[in-house]
Amino acid sequence: MTAVDGISFEIDRGEIVGIVGESGSGKTMTALSLLRLIPEPGRITGGRILYGEKDIAQMTDEEIREFRGNEVAMIFQDPMTSLNPVLRVGFQVEEAMAAHARFTRQQSRDRVLPMLQRVRIPAAKERVRDYPHQFSGGMRQRAMIAMGVSNEPSLLIADEPTTALDVTVQASIIELLRDLSRELRASVILITHNMALVASLCNRVIVMYAGRIVEEGPTRAIFKNPQHPYTWSLLRSMPRVDEVEKERLISIKGLPPDLGRMPPGCKFHPRCKFKVDRCLTEEPPLGEVDPGQLARCWVLMKNIQNPEAEAQR
């Protein structure tokens, strides 16, 4: 079974890239493969993951260990279960630094408190020796972020960092991520299905569907001028504050395909309103539809004018 196929993207230093898509579209698998953390029995069967000149897929066990958390750090979705319940929060942060050669043992110990203060944990000094269960959800996520940025990585992967949190806490966590990425000049991959988050934070957006990239481009372009029918539906399924006319929100009919029974041709065609014959048999390539904007759709490529699409726009 193939969960993620033919994903290809680049991230520049300091860039914030959003990966969006429904649950099961392969966002998390893509991110985990960057750290070679795909759960058993999953494997990377082919392709290259280049970090600078190095291919992550080809690294030895020791190389990948030194790489994880040091060059690329990951923040997980659920802070309630992502911290070890039997170890002190401060220790878990210290451990992340002690695992790598960047800091000495003493430096690692000394940096714990400043790191917790940097992620704005209130009364950090008193809370260093707390256990995770004594922290609130938001504070746990801050501790996770402290752990992630403690080695000053050049890429931070945040996998739905706010999904499990209170709405009131979400904004402050996002703000924290943005500030830290700026201070550390780190790139960020933000995995989310929250389009509002993407709009406010990301420079570039990658839209995934059924393990494939279906559209990619600058945030502004994607929101102003979505090309792929999936992106378009995704945006139309969200309420907008700035919309003057009252429009019905649409839901995308049907479900994403089962990994074991992928449809032939374009993976989105069973749910697509604009499909043509070719969509049923042949999978479209990712083609440039506008400068810097790519989409995987036959309809766009052949430039067929779909009356319904015209009318909707």
Place this chain on the structure above:
Amino acid sequence: MRGTLLYIGQRLVLIAITTVLVSSIVFVLLHQIPGNAFLNETRTSPESLAADLRHYGLDKPLGTQYVNWVSGVLHGNLGESLVNRGVMITPLLVREASVSATVGFFALLVTVGLGLILGVIAALRQNTWADYVASSAAVVGYSVPSFVIGIFFLLIFGHYFFEWTQGTVFYNVGWGDWTQIPVPAIALGLPYASYVARLTRASMLETIRTDYVRTAWAKGLKARIVVLRHALRNALIPVVTILGPLITGIITGSVVIENIFGIPGLGKEFVTSILARDYNIVIGVFTFYAALVGLANLTVDVIYPALDPRIRY
């Protein structure tokens, strides 16, 4: 800390109540068993029997006897043996308890040590030959009762080893030499070791798939640290929970094992004294066992919070 002391205090009171209950029930039941310690062929006159009964206070009503016994216990005196006149029970039981404790301690080492090692290996090598061997051995180990294992060991180490090595390396039944410890200790610990192994395996399989273990990998920690500090540390919690019943099992198991291997411990005394209707010893051993089981469980509960900080008394 104060809460812990209060908790321990409460538990000690409960153990004391249990002990009193057990001793009084045993006291009543014991006297219902047909026969007594003074029935033998050397007895010549009814006068001497009456003298014996008077000597031990057995001519008094049952209630008075129990009160006398309890007041003796409160002074640390468990009375005198009915069969061997002049032998005081308190020093006898202390001596036998130290023998049983030695066997029990090594059996516990076998149980926990072997159980943990096999369980961890089976979990880390899930669905490989190592897992199958360890898991199958565990099933056999806890299916076979300890008296079968005991007799089997006796045959192998006592008999066949003697033949194969011309009498140089073999297990000699009895007690007194440290080389006589391992065989009964392993026979006693093996069934429980299998139980611990199965529990550890299941528990490890659960923890190595948790989010916090994934976090530990993502931090770039060494495999050894991830397994021991993050996975095993949490997997131990349910294992420690069953340590109480396990110690109880080893205590009761020692009754069988000590009789098979001719070890002069409490377990052997337990059987011998019942058969001889040596009332004072039987009730002494029973009461001692009751207190021991209570204290073992209390000890486990007290060390529990050290392993899981979420638990406080």
